Amino acid sequence: MKTTTPTKLLSALFFVAITAQFSAQANRNNNDNNNKKTPTTFSKSSTKNTYGKSIPKAKVVYKTPTKKVTSVRSIPNKTVVNYKNQNYYYDNNKYYTQSRGTYVPIFPKVGFRVKQIPTNYKKIQYNSYNYYNVQGIFYLSSNNEFEVVDPQVGTIVYELPADYEKVTIDGNSYYEYANILYEKIQINGTRAYQVIGIIDID
Structure with missing residues (x-):
């Protein structure tokens, strides 16, 4: 009957210990990778950015901190846009609110609806959406009206x-x-602008 020598026994025990150590380390690494969460950051990509749709206004720094707003005394062909029981005014893709007898230009709120938009719109298709873009304002056609919407992240304009x-x-x-944020990109050598998020103004 063969007996196991002390040297062989030690070698076997050493091999088992090393194998167990590597197995435990691999399990720890897998658990660490599974528990890691990708942080939400505002880091810039060389091709496009992947912000979430809503970008806090506090993070956005304007090159020109205060933009001059010029009110007008009358809007010859204005149309009333009622939104959440408040009246706004529309004429040729421009929107206004009334203050002290004058009309102050504003950007439209998502949900504004008008019967007509100017004919110089550009159609932009992204995913399953067919946008009408008029001088930077995005619309979708709905029930014979045009509704102001936020474009999806990834939408491209030229x-x-x-x-x-x-x-x-x-x-x-x-x-x-x-309030739509764009990043400048290149498409086949042509300059374009890609939507990377919407500034949260609430």
């Missing part, structure tokens, strides 16, 4: 209105118009 704003978030430069 030009911005002349009075867009330059902004920074965490030191990175972007473009803003009507």
Whole structure:
């Protein structure tokens, strides 16, 4: 009958101990990876950014802190837009609220509805949405009306209105118009602007 020598016995025990150590380490690494949560950051990508849809206004720094707003005394062809029991006024893709006998221009709120939009709109398709973009304002056609909406993150336009704003978030430069935040990108050598989020103004 063969007996196991002390040397062979020690070698076997050492092998078992090493194997158990590697197995335990692998389990710890897998558990660590499963428990890690990807942090939400405002880091800039070289091609496009992936912000969540809502971006806190406090994070957005405007190059021009105060933009001059010029009110008007009359709107010749105004249409009343009733939204949440408050009247606003519309004419040729421009929106106003009334204050002290004058009309103050504003960006439309999501949910504003009008019967007609100017004919110089651009159709933009993204995912299953067919947007009508008129000078930076996005609409969807609904029940013979046009409703102001926020575009989906990822929507691409090839030009911005002349009075867009330059902004920074965490030191990175972007473009803003009507509370929609864009990043400049290149598509086949052509400059374009991709929606990366909507500024939360509430």
